[in-house]
Amino acid sequence: MKADVYSAFLTNKVKVFAINKDIHPFVLPRKIMRKVAPFLIASAMTFTACAPKGNQNIDNQPKSSDGINFTEIYHEVIDKYNLTALKDKEPFSQNEINDMIIHNNPPEFVDYNFNHCPENLDNFWEIVKNGIQATKDVQKSNLLNYKQKKEYQIVAYKMLSQMTRVKGTSTVVDLSDYNNLKTFLYFEKLLQYGDNYEKVLEKDDGLINEQHEVFGRYYKDYESLEQKAQKFPHVRKFAYQLYNNDNRFMISYQDSAQANKLSMQLLHKWMEKQNITDEKLWYLTTVDEDFYANGVAYWGLRGNPLELSLGIDRQGNVGEGAFSPVGAIIIHELQHVMQRKPASNERPEDNQKSDDEAAFISSPYDNSLISELGPTLYSLAVEDRLYKHLKGIDEDKILDYGNLRFGRTNVKLGEVAVWFAKMMDKYPDNSIDKLVAKDEVLHQLNLWGSGKNNMLQLSKVTER
Amino acid sequence: MGCFLLNEFGEVLLELKSGLRFCPDMRLEVNEETQSAELKSADSSFKIDFVHPELMLPLKQNRYLFVVERNNQFYALNTQLAKVVFVG
Numbered sequence: 001m002k003a004d005v006y007s008a009f010l011t012n013k014v015k016v017f018a019i020n021k022d023i024h025p026f027v028l029p030r031k032i033m034r035k036v037a038p039f040l041i042a043s044a045m046t047f048t049a050c051a052p053k054g055n056q057n058i059d060n061q062p063k064s065s066d067g068i069n070f071t072e073i074y075h076e077v078i079d080k081y082n083l084t085a086l087k088d089k090e091p092f093s094q095n096e097i098n099d100m101i102i103h104n105n106p107p108e109f110v111d112y113n114f115n116h117c118p119e120n121l122d123n124f125w126e127i128v129k130n131g132i133q134a135t136k137d138v139q140k141s142n143l144l145n146y147k148q149k150k151e152y153q154i155v156a157y158k159m160l161s162q163m164t165r166v167k168g169t170s171t172v173v174d175l176s177d178y179n180n181l182k183t184f185l186y187f188e189k190l191l192q193y194g195d196n197y198e199k200v201l202e203k204d205d206g207l208i209n210e211q212h213e214v215f216g217r218y219y220k221d222y223e224s225l226e227q228k229a230q231k232f233p234h235v236r237k238f239a240y241q242l243y244n245n246d247n248r249f250m251i252s253y254q255d256s257a258q259a260n261k262l263s264m265q266l267l268h269k270w271m272e273k274q275n276i277t278d279e280k281l282w283y284l285t286t287v288d289e290d291f292y293a294n295g296v297a298y299w300g301l302r303g304n305p306l307e308l309s310l311g312i313d314r315q316g317n318v319g320e321g322a323f324s325p326v327g328a329i330i331i332h333e334l335q336h337v338m339q340r341k342p343a344s345n346e347r348p349e350d351n352q353k354s355d356d357e358a359a360f361i362s363s364p365y366d367n368s369l370i371s372e373l374g375p376t377l378y379s380l381a382v383e384d385r386l387y388k389h390l391k392g393i394d395e396d397k398i399l400d401y402g403n404l405r406f407g408r409t410n411v412k413l414g415e416v417a418v419w420f421a422k423m424m425d426k427y428p429d430n431s432i433d434k435l436v437a438k439d440e441v442l443h444q445l446n447l448w449g450s451g452k453n454n455m456l457q458l459s460k461v462t463e464r
Numbered sequence: 465m466g467c468f469l470l471n472e473f474g475e476v477l478l479e480l481k482s483g484l485r486f487c488p489d490m491r492l493e494v495n496e497e498t499q500s501a502e503l504k505s506a507d508s509s510f511k512i513d514f515v516h517p518e519l520m521l522p523l524k525q526n527r528y529l530f531v532v533e534r535n536n537q538f539y540a541l542n543t544q545l546a547k548v549v550f551v552g
Contacts, residue, residue: 021514216521341524 089164089174097160106130114192118175118184125171131187132156134194141195147277148197155201156190159183206283210306214276214337218431222339225437226370232442234449237406239369239376241449247402247413248380249322251387256323260316262386263327270331274430281337282330284314294318294329296336308337328382335375335432373445374432377420384417395421407451419444490531490546496520503531503546523548 092100106129107122118124135156139149162179166172173180193199208215229235242248251259271277287293293311310333316326324332388395398418403410420441427435435441487505494501494515503510515523523529531546 019512019514025516025518210524216524219521 088167089177090167091162091164092160094161097157100129100160101132101157104129104132104136106133109191114188116185116188118181121172121175124173124175124180124184127184127187127191128160131190132160134187134190138190138195143195144197148201151201152190155186159186203280204283205280206310208281208308208310208337212278212281214274214278214281214334215308216340217338218433219339219341221431221433221437222371223341225374225433226368228437228442229370229373232446232449234406234446234451235373235442236369236449238404238445238449239373241404241406242380242416243369243372243376245402245404245413246320246322248376249318249324249383250399250401250413251323251325251383251390253323255387255390256316256325258390259323259325259386260327262389263316263325263382265327266382266386267327267330276334281334282310282312285311286315287313287317287319294333296333296340298340308340310334310337324379324383325386328379328386331382332375332379335378336371338431339371339433374436377416377436378424378432380413380417381421381424384414385421404448406449409451411448416448486531492523492529492531492546492548493551494520494523494548495551524550 107126109126109130111119111123111126118127135152138144138152141149144152160183163173163183164177164179166174175181175184190200198204210216271279285293290311292309293313295311297309297311299307299309312326312329312333314326316323316329318324318329384399384401385395387393388397388399393399396418398412399414401413401417403412404416405411423435423438423441427438429435436445485505485508487508490503490505492501492503499515499517501512501515503512529546529548
């Protein structure tokens with residue numbers, strides 16, 4: 001999956017690309033990266049000359065009794081590429097880092113200035129060691145859940161692993177070194193904000209920037225669909241009729257409590273399948289108070305990454321008396337996030353403009369019909385199945401939710417729902433637009449949208 | 465000699481042959497269609513004939529990248545943050 005190149009880094013895999021077509025990308029396998037502090041190899045390779053040629057099988061490297069001697073690999077990389085800047089420095093070993101955490105003994109904490117500046121070596125270690133202690137302290141906080149506490153530990157470990165010291169010394173570090181400074185700043189922030197997760201780890205509910213792994217994950221699939229749909233002239237018509245038909249919200253408020261509960265289970269399964277663990281991708285709000293509820297709002301300003309906010313009505317209110325289960329709305333909106341090309345709207349000519357002029361905020365509602373097609377079909381199929389589950393109806397039955405009208409022909413919403421659910425079973429792809437772009441799917445949507453008589457009756461229509 | 469490299473922080477690094485002027489207004493104009501790019505500053509430019517398609521998404525997600533110049537001894541002479549702009 002192409003889009004996973006970026007997220008691969010989050011799973012400890014490093015990939016090197018050449019600008020020469022003849023050199024294939026070089027991958028440091030995950031099993032190696034998992035065992036070694038990944039920063040060690042990656043920071044060394046930051047200054048490598050090019051992707052290694054020839055045999056790329058790292059498994060053939062000399063192994064220690066532990067399996068692989070990573071220090072050897074590190075020094076080999078430094079020697080091979082003559083990485084002068086790194087030659088006089090060395091990372092702390094895993095044992096030393098563990099020891100630093102277990103037998104911490106922090107000096108007295110007196111630097112409350114939080115001025116982002118390591119004044120001297122003593123000051124550096126004062127902040128780092130007290131920061132380690134603060135990492136331990138937040139483990140007892142009632143304000144944090146298990147995952148958040150774990151994240152504090154992981155980030156602290158990661159920061160310590162990035163540090164380098166002057167070779168031949170035990171604690172002398174270069175205070176101007178980028179990674180050392182980054183470690184200092186992180187622990188300083190931790191000392192300042194403690195168990196305030198949002199401040200320390202800079203995460204707000206429902207705020208996603210373009211570096212997030214879900215942002216644009218399938219934007220290529222969406223672009224291909226946009227392109228391919230042009231060859232099917234009636235698909236856009238179908239998308240318009242479907243998106244603007246509120247009969248597709250077939251679950252009533254009376255069933256909302258149960259439907260919301262079921263839909264949240266469905267959401268968690270969907271997230272697991274998509275390999276998404278971040279549960280802070282949305283914030284809960286109400287449509288009455290929040291103009292941006294149930295939609296993706298994009299925000300951009302020069303110098304900042306493109307961001308979006310994702311607010312979801314906590315009751316599943318989608319306006320004008322209609323209801324959609326909360327979990328289904330979240331999936332629908334996240335599917336839009338995955339469609340979005342992760343580049344700002346800034347153009348080269350914007351360089352002439354002032355910062356304010358270059359800023360942009362796009363509408364919370366994407367005006368492209370094709371972008372709505374996949375997520376709306378998905379919501380329809382899923383809500384149809386939830387409705388039937390709640391009512392104890394067989395999922396293959398076509399229910400009467402009303403029709404989509406194309407010229408003189410009607411297409412039953414219930415029929416579309418059952419058909420698309422079958423397509424989802426037949427093509428279980430993580431990308432909704434990849435599924436819609438299948439010939440079989442586009443042909444059928446085009447046929448429906450054309451108003452000509454339609455396919456095979458799937459089964460008899462049943463009154464709701 | 466040149467390469468793109470992504471490290472574990474998702475930073476994208478572009479390495480080039482020597483001889484390029486490192487200016488503060490440096491930016492990388494990427495043409496996704498032709499899979500090529502051009503590193504530009506006010507008075508110089510450097511053409512990169514091939515950008516691996518898998519790099520497009522991380523480049524878009526970062527918007528800035530580190531440009532590194534080294535000499536033939538594999539020594540980093542210069543580093544500079546450049547803005548990534550998609551054109552074409």
